[in-house]
Amino acid sequence: MLGYYNKISSEVYDIDKYIGLSFGDVEFYSDRLAACKGSILEPGVGTGRILIPLLEKGLYVDGFDVSEEMLKICRTNCEKRGVIPKKLFKGEMGSVSLDAQYEAIIVPTGTFLLLHRREDSIQALKNFYNHLSNGGRLILDIFLQTDLEIDKVSTRTWESKNGYIITLEHKVVEVDYINQYSISHHRYEKWSNGELLQTELERFPVRWYGIEEFKLLLEQLGFEDIIISADYKYGQHPTKSSQIITFEAVANKAANKA
Numbered sequence: 001m002l003g004y005y006n007k008i009s010s011e012v013y014d015i016d017k018y019i020g021l022s023f024g025d026v027e028f029y030s031d032r033l034a035a036c037k038g039s040i041l042e043p044g045v046g047t048g049r050i051l052i053p054l055l056e057k058g059l060y061v062d063g064f065d066v067s068e069e070m071l072k073i074c075r076t077n078c079e080k081r082g083v084i085p086k087k088l089f090k091g092e093m094g095s096v097s098l099d100a101q102y103e104a105i106i107v108p109t110g111t112f113l114l115l116h117r118r119e120d121s122i123q124a125l126k127n128f129y130n131h132l133s134n135g136g137r138l139i140l141d142i143f144l145q146t147d148l149e150i151d152k153v154s155t156r157t158w159e160s161k162n163g164y165i166i167t168l169e170h171k172v173v174e175v176d177y178i179n180q181y182s183i184s185h186h187r188y189e190k191w192s193n194g195e196l197l198q199t200e201l202e203r204f205p206v207r208w209y210g211i212e213e214f215k216l217l218l219e220q221l222g223f224e225d226i227i228i229s230a231d232y233k234y235g236q237h238p239t240k241s242s243q244i245i246t247f248e249a250v251a252n253k254a255a256n257k258a
Helices: 007-016 025-033 053-056 068-081 118-130 213-220 255-258
Strands: 039-043 060-065 089-090 101-108 132-142 153-159 165-176 181-192 195-207 223-230 245-251
Touching: 007 068, 007 165, 007 181, 007 195, 025 053, 025 101, 039 053, 039 255, 053 060, 053 068, 053 195, 060 068, 060 132, 068 089, 101 118, 101 223, 118 132, 118 213, 153 195, 165 245
Parallel strands: 039 060, 039 101, 060 089, 101 132
Antiparallel strands: 132 245, 153 165, 165 181, 181 195, 223 245
16 A cells, blocks of 8 residues: 655655745735635645745634644644644545634645545535635635656655655656546655665545636535636636646525525
């Protein structure tokens, strides 16, 4: 059984997507959420790259993740920055059940696409809708998959803070065009002075949606007033396949009850 965001891959995530790094998303989410007075939820919180800046701005943000290793690093990062989220816990997007209604739910950086089975992603969206207050907003990033060459190997290398070298070998091993997902295999290796200390294998699924397809799905689930943005420029519709695409949608529960 291949792992998923275990110890080495979570360490690499924290090195590669460190607190303070922004692709324009930190500023975008900070701006879109600036007026929030109530609680915000971030599913798939990772190591806290988005969570922590929002907490530092005085927003009330809870977070959860499926990976305990990611959560350990996130808690450490929160302590280092002097912020404490009220709730930070292990959970899955489709099944988490909280006694709370949120003013906003955010899923940045394409994390939502890790739910590669369509039924799982739909269940997660339903769950988000149920956890939003009336008029609450879902803000969620997706991206299109443009490099689906099977068995093409790419490698990357990082140096950890304690001097270890970590390498990653990535290759796509399966593409399901009918059900719209790919499966990649990741091999992480940790080295010290030429000696291999640890190896970790990861099965990494990624789903893709068409832009209009995803908008229609949100509408079918009861979301309204959907705004589509590209590369974190609010309201600017995507024109290139390489762009990050953000959906902002409102849960109008009062209208749906009528």
